[in-house]
Amino acid sequence: MDELVIYGTPKLTGERRKVEIPKPGPDEVLIKVVAAGLNPKDWKFARRRTKDRAINAGDDVSGIVESVGSNVFEYKPGDRVAAFHRMGEPSGGYAQHAIAPSSTTFLLPPRISFEAGAGLPLSSMTAAIALYQALGLPLPTMPGKKDLPLLIYGGATAVGAFALQFAKLSNLGPIITVAGAGIDFVESLDAATHIIDYRQGNVAQAILAALDGKPVHHALDAVSARGSHEIITDVLVASGGGEINMLDPVEDEGWQWPDTVKFSRTFVASAYSQKHEHISEEQAIADGEFAYFFYRYISHILATGKFRPHPHEVVSRGLDGVVEGVQSLCEGKVSAKKLIARITDTPNQ
Ligand SMILES: NC(=O)c1ccc[n+]([C@@H]2O[C@H](COP(=O)([O-])OP(=O)(O)OC[C@H]3O[C@@H](n4cnc5c(N)ncnc54)[C@H](OP(=O)(O)O)[C@@H]3O)[C@@H](O)[C@H]2O)c1
Structure with missing residues (x-):
């Protein structure tokens, strides 16, 4: 072949x-x-x-x-x-x-x-592991609306857009996201309560203004480049601290996380239980079990039209x-x- x-x-x-x-x-x-x-x-x-x-x-x-x-x-x-x-x-x-x-x-x-x-397969599972296994957010199987603000940086990335759809299915809110040329698409998902245009600059301030005093303690960095971690860190610190999950290593090797910001990494190979520098063997085995059922759940929500x-x-x-x-x-x-x-x-x- x-x-x-x-x-x-x-x-x-x-x-x-x-x-x-x-x-x-x-x-x-x-x-x-x-x-x-x-x-x-x-x-x-x-x-x-x-x-x-x-x-x-x-x-x-x-x-x-x-x-x-x-x-x-x-x-x-x-x-x-x-x-x-x-x-x-x-x-x-x-x-x-x-x-x-x-x-x-x-x-x-x-x-x-x-x-x-x-x-x-790859991007949807990255989003699912990041939200549910790394950040520990409630699954869509948990009933009721949750007053649980979430920042998804990069709503037009494949991972970010899947995460927006999952966050909506989990009934989280408010959901704040950041996009540029892909804003119309992100709007069409009808998942984010606030969409910030990164092309206009001052992204951290715009996110905090959208939150209007409400703290956000969970963030998925679906861009993990071009200084996204610094902007998210500013937002989490202004919120009194929180957790950031990143998909790629921080570009700045000298970067130090503030004490109030907990950092975790998603590495989608844990979907087949492979460990990684930032993912223990125990976590990788757990992620493998999670991926098994969540892939089958994806078939279900695709079939019912709840996920696209x-x-x-x-x-x-x-x-x-x-x-x-x-x-x-x-x-x-x-x-x-x-x-x-x-x-x-x-x-x-
Ligand atoms: N660790 C892992 O296991 C894992 C798994 C999957 C992906 N990743 C990594 O995660 C990242 C996303 O992957 P992907 O496949 O989802 O990417 P993708 O769909 O190819 O991402 C393209 C999008 O990036 C957005 N973007 C670029 N710069 C941005 C910025 N400064 N702020 C907000 N959005 C920005 C653009 O949005 P606009 O169109 O709105 O400009 C564009 O639509 C990549 O770095 C990838 O390598 C890691």
């Missing part, structure tokens, strides 16, 4: 190659890939790799189950699914077939296209268009949408 591998040194490059169709392990699913979602992590993981260490960085997959491992009881050949592939491991989604753990695979309801579904995929744009030429798409993500040119590669669009397979 065809697979695309990418590497970032000396510059972002992709190469298509022929490999054997992989076989699923006992707890894995083999998927005939229809669409693969591109992510900012693709260039981040590839940037220090030279050609000899090129990887198939496709971790967001949608398609049809082709075969399953001996322990898999939930899926069968022919099922329409989306799945989160283990990052950095072989047999990713930039290929005609991919392998994913059955625990991070979920059914796509008929109303959700493969293209829309391919943008779901991020808008998407299909790149041209399938696998051959991935590098250009990843480069646009790297350059910050993509606003409020997922880029998706449709495998059958790839020429000369």
Whole structure:
């Protein structure tokens, strides 16, 4: 079969190659890939790799189950699914077939296209782990409206937009978010009570003005770049302290968190129980259990229309268009949408 591998040194490059169709392990699913979602992590993981260490960085997959491992009881050949592939491991989604753990695979309801579904697995689980496992906010299964203010920095990012939808389902409020070119999209989600335009500057003051004296103690930094942590820290400190969850490391290596601000990191690999510098083994195991049920809950809320995929744009030429798409993500040119590669669009397979 065809697979695309990418590497970032000396510059972002992709190469298509022929490999054997992989076989699923006992707890894995083999998927005939229809669409693969591109992510900012693709260039981040590839940037220090030279050609000899090129990887198939496709971790967001949608398609049809082709075969399953001996322990898999939930899926069968022919099922329409989306799945989160283990990052950095072989047999990713930039290929005609991919392998994913059955625990991070979920059914796509008929109303959700493969293209829309391919943008779901990684970013939606990042949002869910950040809100519920890291920040400990109430799940949508907890009834009643909660007077629990939440700041989601980056409402037009895929992770931020999914977090906004989950926060609304959890009945949290007020929900404050920050966006720019993607403001109209964020408004269309009808989840945030206040949307701050970062292009106008003075973002911390604008957030505090929107809160009108109400403290906010929980924040998800779905941008984790361009000084977002400093703005959030100012808001939390002005609120008497709180917790920030970040998706990427703080850019400023000398940065010190104030005593009143608790910092945590989300690393979505914990969805398949992988630990990380900031995520203990115990936490990773707990996140793996959480991801198992929450992916199945995502199938349910997609089917009932309570949750919707991020808008998407299909790149041209399938696998051959991935590098250009990843480069646009790297350059910050993509606003409020997922880029998706449709495998059958790839020429000369
Ligand atoms: N740790 C993990 O496991 C993990 C998992 C997933 C993602 N991440 C990281 O999380 C970040 C978001 O990922 P993603 O896939 O959700 O990104 P994305 O959808 O590609 O993000 C694009 C959006 O970023 C927004 N943005 C850029 N600068 C901003 C700013 N200063 N303030 C507010 N919004 C800003 C833009 O909003 P406008 O269009 O409104 O300008 C744009 O729509 C990336 O850094 C990614 O690497 C980490």
